[in-house]
Amino acid sequence: MTSKESGVSALSIFTAPTASAVTGAPAEAPVPAARPCGEREIPAVLGADLEVPVRGGRLVPYANLDYAASAPCLEPVSAAVAAALPAYSSVHRGAGYASQLTTARYEQARHTVRAFTGARPGDAVVFTRNTTDATNLLARSLPEGTTVVVFDTEHHASLLPWTDPVRLAPPAFPGEAVRAADAALEGVRGPALLVVTAASNVTGELWPIAALAHIAHRHGARILVDAAQLAPHRPLNLTALDLDYVVFSGHKLYAPFGTGVLVGRPDWLAGAEPYLKGGGAVRAVNGGATAQDPDAPEVEWHDDPEARHEAGTPNVLGAVALAAACDALTATGWNALVREEGRLLGRLRAGLAAVEGVHELSLWGPDHPRVGIVSFVVDGFTAREVAETLSNEYGIGVRDGKFCAHPFVRHLLDAVDTSGCDPDNAVTASAVRASIGIGTTEEHVDRLLAALADLTSRRG
Numbered sequence: 001m002t003s004k005e006s007g008v009s010a011l012s013i014f015t016a017p018t019a020s021a022v023t024g025a026p027a028e029a030p031v032p033a034a035r036p037c038g039e040r041e042i043p044a045v046l047g048a049d050l051e052v053p054v055r056g057g058r059l060v061p062y063a064n065l066d067y068a069a070s071a072p073c074l075e076p077v078s079a080a081v082a083a084a085l086p087a088y089s090s091v092h093r094g095a096g097y098a099s100q101l102t103t104a105r106y107e108q109a110r111h112t113v114r115a116f117t118g119a120r121p122g123d124a125v126v127f128t129r130n131t132t133d134a135t136n137l138l139a140r141s142l143p144e145g146t147t148v149v150v151f152d153t154e155h156h157a158s159l160l161p162w163t164d165p166v167r168l169a170p171p172a173f174p175g176e177a178v179r180a181a182d183a184a185l186e187g188v189r190g191p192a193l194l195v196v197t198a199a200s201n202v203t204g205e206l207w208p209i210a211a212l213a214h215i216a217h218r219h220g221a222r223i224l225v226d227a228a229q230l231a232p233h234r235p236l237n238l239t240a241l242d243l244d245y246v247v248f249s250g251h252k253l254y255a256p257f258g259t260g261v262l263v264g265r266p267d268w269l270a271g272a273e274p275y276l277k278g279g280g281a282v283r284a285v286n287g288g289a290t291a292q293d294p295d296a297p298e299v300e301w302h303d304d305p306e307a308r309h310e311a312g313t314p315n316v317l318g319a320v321a322l323a324a325a326c327d328a329l330t331a332t333g334w335n336a337l338v339r340e341e342g343r344l345l346g347r348l349r350a351g352l353a354a355v356e357g358v359h360e361l362s363l364w365g366p367d368h369p370r371v372g373i374v375s376f377v378v379d380g381f382t383a384r385e386v387a388e389t390l391s392n393e394y395g396i397g398v399r400d401g402k403f404c405a406h407p408f409v410r411h412l413l414d415a416v417d418t419s420g421c422d423p424d425n426a427v428t429a430s431a432v433r434a435s436i437g438i439g440t441t442e443e444h445v446d447r448l449l450a451a452l453a454d455l456t457s458r459r460g
């Protein structure tokens with residue numbers, strides 16, 4: 001049920017609500033701690049003082065270097081959720097004040113995400129469970145006969161939802177990506193969609209999404225950009241980049257309350273079968289065809305994409321959290337965030353390059369721009385051995401494996417030469433990934449580098 005349908009105009013009780021009025025943060029709400037960085041202040045994350053046990057039972061401060069999997073919660077996000085909780089109530093289906101307030105917060109979150117992504121005025125902003133859910137929603141909304149073109153370098157969330165996509169091999173350089181997309185879309189009849197990740201979850205490397213959007217549009221195709229790893233690190237602007245759709249997840253954007261989002265053109269979504277069928281997605285459920293009206297539909301679905309695809313009670317707190325994260329990042333300013341990340345990433349990559357036997361994975365070479373994600377292998381040790389040692393002996397959290405990007409990681413690992421120490425290919429079956437963000441410190445980076453130097457010195 002929409003607010004229109006319930007007769008409750010949630011926003012009407014607030015004329016032009018401000019973000020703080022809608023998040024309802026009380027005047028006396030504690031001001032979150034902030035970490036100074038140049039002229040800007042970067043908000044703190046929860047868990048910065050977390051201590052974890054290491055071998056021998058000692059407790060050490062946790063060095064979280066696994067942001068690309070799930071980032072910690074920003075303090076302003078936690079504060080916004082705490083402020084929303086006392087009035088927590090139903091959304092789009094209640095006349096009570098708390099329900100109106102909660103509905104207003106939910107819809108305000110949609111406005112915030114719209115602004116954060118630079119969406120066009122008519123674009124849909126559909127809340128989903130996560131990025132995977134959002135790509136699957138778009139996959140189910142494609143017009144019949146849509147040709148989908150996707151690179152083998154994608155995360156499984158962007159690689160797998162499509163039926164019989166055209167798969168493109170990992171391009172040797174960014175211009176090759178554009179050329180390959182151009183060739184794949186040449187001569188395609190009917191609707192087409194190019195799918196690409198803006199920043200790789202394996203190497204952090206940035207993809208030429210503006211150029212790819214341009215090529216897609218030249219062929220009359222659309223482009224979906226998986227921004228799960230871009231959104232926490234760089235500004236995103238659908239309008240400026242001329243993107244048709246973007247998807248990303250709250251939990252990678254410092255808002256771990258279970259929401260993702262699909263933002264983009266409304267027409268395919270409005271024409272698709274509702275993603276979930278149930279309350280909220282319908283305008284009316286009728287008696288069906290009668291002798292007088294043989295064409296009367298039994299169910300009248302909403303046309304607007306948000307209502308049509310968000311059946312059931314939505315995850316309000318997830319949406320509030322996501323919006324608070326968008327607000328906090330915007331308020332901090334991307335210059336400060338990008339500068340601080342660049343400083344730490346430079347330190348990390350230079351340090352890794354200096355440890356003998358550590359090989360960074362890269363598609364387009366060490367100088368290609370990237371976000372704060374680095375994957376590597378270590379001569380003589382499997383990725384699992386490295387990750388377990390870092391955790392058990394040094395209190396460092398990283399990820400090991402193929403990062404839900406199996407074809408891409410296989411491709412990258414094939415290019416790493418560890419033949420001298422890895423005759424059985426055991427070491428290069430998977431990789432280690434360190435990823436950083438707000439809350440990462442020099443000490444975390446230096447501890448990782450010292451631990452790797454220590455580990456590699458144990459090689460026989």
Ligand SMILES: Cc1ncc(COP(=O)(O)O)c(C=O)c1O
Binds near residue numbers: 068130132197
């Ligand atoms: C680039 C990319 N796309 C999609 C996903 C899937 O995100 P989620 O697990 O939130 O659905 C991830 C998660 O690692 C990712 O890194």
